[in-house]
Amino acid sequence: MPFKTDIEIARGAKKKPIQEIGAALGIPDQHLLPYGHDKAKVSQGFINSLQDRQNGKLILVTAINPTPAGEGKTTTTVGLGDGLNRIGKKAMICIREASLGPNFGMKGGAAGGGHAQVVPMEDMNLHFTGDFHAITSAHSLLSAMLDNHIYWGNEQGIDIRRVQWRRVVDMNDRSLRQITSSLGGVSNGFPREDGFDITVASEVMAILCLSKNLSDLQQRLGDMIVAYRRDKSPVFCRDIKADGAMTVLLKDAMQPNLVQTLENNPAFVHGGPFANIAHGCNSVIATKTALKLADFVVTEAGFGADLGAEKFMNIKCRKAGLAPDCVVLVATVRAMKMNGGVSKADLGAENVAAVNAGCANLGRHIENLKSFGVPVVVAINHFVTDTEAEVQAVKDFVAEQGAEAILSRHWELGSEGSAELAARVAEIAEAGESQFAPIYPDDISLFEKIETIAKRIYRADEVLADKKVRDQLKLWEEQGYGHLPVCMAKTQYSFSTDPGLRGAPTGHSVPVREVRLSAGAGFVVVVCGEIMTMPGLPRVPAAQSICLNEDGEIEGLF
Structure with missing residues (x-):
């Protein structure tokens, strides 16, 4: 019997009215702002009323470096949340919203898969509650007000050669990466080089996901640097007087979205910053609210642990005062085989030797995650082609690393298939053994922070950065930004900056192409290698x- 597709399974879901999902969490109807029958936003007033409650346990789900074989990080996040509820724990999940660009491009949706999904799957992967449109509109308002300011006399003395603020659209469109704007004569303004990023790469997105409340949001928006003057002094968003109106556009988008899993368990789906150019985690406000509402909160971080988990620990946890009680590292037998040199076409055949060869990538991630002082459990996301010998090879390898690997069949069986994983994760989290700490302090130099990540997480020998980059970092330190964490922008496919270098490479260098200050979000972006902030569509989107x-x-959604 053929397996149903994700969308066929989602379409058959027996959803409860969103008020019932809210009631199970203790959210009164008047504090739910419904979007139809199956999704709602939670009011800021209710969120404010929770602050004296004790926090639940925080579980981070991350993964090995992604491969074309698929890892199923979101699927495992949803499956683990369902599994925790199945064994009698009060659990919520917190995941990111999906961007339209990847949905219509190559990656597909971001609502889980199989029998471990969040619904309504179609809405989540398309317009949902309009949060991304609000972010796009707020970003575009600042773009318009910036050029309008220059047009009407340029009171701030902006050097139009040094405008930093690019435009955004929530779609993959390579033709917009670099453009010239304001052509067509005097009435259209001053021509200048310009360009578009995808909305999820906007600093506004990162800010919304790190802000505590609306006043914090406006403060951070005002702190954004949009351009520089001829004397190279920064021009801030508040100098253009756009921060207030942008906050108005974002007031509803700040409120977390409540939906449910296929098994009617609660889920917050809120925010979605790029895991390359930003920190790749759902919103702080959703995570912290969930911790007040549930005994266990399962959340995820984008891409592999060298990007997503590192940024979750060093940026999100640092800024929000969070500390994970356990980390679940997702791996698949198929991905181990790809890391071991097997082509995608040959993944169906048993190959224990390739599994063993590919486990080096998994071992590196286990070691890295332990360096944050957090207990690690490996979840082997089961595929029907996996053999017992291959699964056992992964378990044996993980045991040698001083950790435990558990096979989870949530994709096929839902919470029944993840109950064993859930029980072990709950046991570890409740034991309270986590000694979490970021891997670098606030008070070392920005370049030392970059070196710490490059050497301790990527296992690079050195960081290559020319004088221009080093001088820029020193200038930001002089301007009072030296305490900020760094956000590494590199390929997700490798520990190195070479996407073709799989496994656990050593002896490589990390070249820093440029650095960007996200003063509102509160981090310095370090661009390593070729990183696109505006993807293109594939040959067959x-x-x-x-x-x-x-x-x-x-x-056709998947």
Whole structure:
């Protein structure tokens, strides 16, 4: 019997009214702002009323470096949340919202898969509650006000050669990466080089996901640097007087979105910053609210642990005062085989030797995560082609690393298949053995922070940065930004900056191409290698297969 597709499973979900999901968490109807029958925002007033409650246990789900074989990080996050509820724990999950660009491009959706999904899957992967549109609009308002300020006399003395603020759209469109704006004569303004990023790469997105409340949001928006004057002094968003109106556009987007899993367990789906150019985690306000509402909160971080988990620990936890009680590291037998040199076409055949060869990547991640002082459990996300010998090879390897690997069949069986994983994770979290600490302090130099990550997480020998980059870092330190954490922007496919270098490479260098100050979000972006902030569509985009069927239902989303 063929397996149902994700969207077929999601379409058959027996969803409860969102008020019932809220009631199970103790959220009164008047504090739920419904978007239809199956999703709602939670009011800021209710969130404010929770602050004296004790926090639940925080579980981070991360993964090995992604491969074309698939790892299933979000699927495991959802499955673990369902599993915790199945064994009698009061648990919530917190994940990111999906960007339209990847949905219509190559990556697909971000709602989980199989029998471990968040619903409504179609809404979540498309417009959802409009948060991304609000972020795009707020960003675009600042873009318009900045050029308008220059047009009407340039009171701030902006050097139009040094405008830092690019435009955004929530779509993959390579033709917009570099453009010239304001062409067409005097009435259209002053021509200058410009460009677009995808919305999830906007600093506004990062700020929304790190802000505690609306006043914090406005403060951070005002702190954004949009341009420089001829004397190289910064021009801030508040100098353009855009921060107030931007906050108005974002007031509803700041409120977390409540939805449910296929098994009617509560989930917050809120925010979605890029895991390369930003910190790749759902919003602080959603995570901290969930910790007040549930005994266990399962959240995830984007891409592999060398990017997502590192930024979760060093940026999100540092800024929000969070500390994970346990980390779940997702791996698959298929990905181990790919790391061991097997082509995607040959992944179905048993190959224990390739599994053993590919486990080096997994071992590196285990070691890195332990260096943060947090207990680690490996979740082997089960595929139907996995053999017992291959699964045992992964378990044996993980045991040698001083950790434990548990096979989880949530994709196929839902919470029944993740109950064993959930029980072990709960046991570890409740034992209270986590001694979490970021791997660098606030008060070392920015370049030392970059070196710490490059050497301790990537196992590089050195960081290569020219004088211009080093001087820029020193200038920011002189301007009072030296205490900020660094946000490494590099390929997700390797510990190195070479996407083709799989496994656990050593002896490599990390070249820093440029550094960017996200003064509002509160981190310094370190661009290593070729990183795109505006993706392009593949030769055959997923959009070609997305349509409505005769019953008006969406087909082709995955």
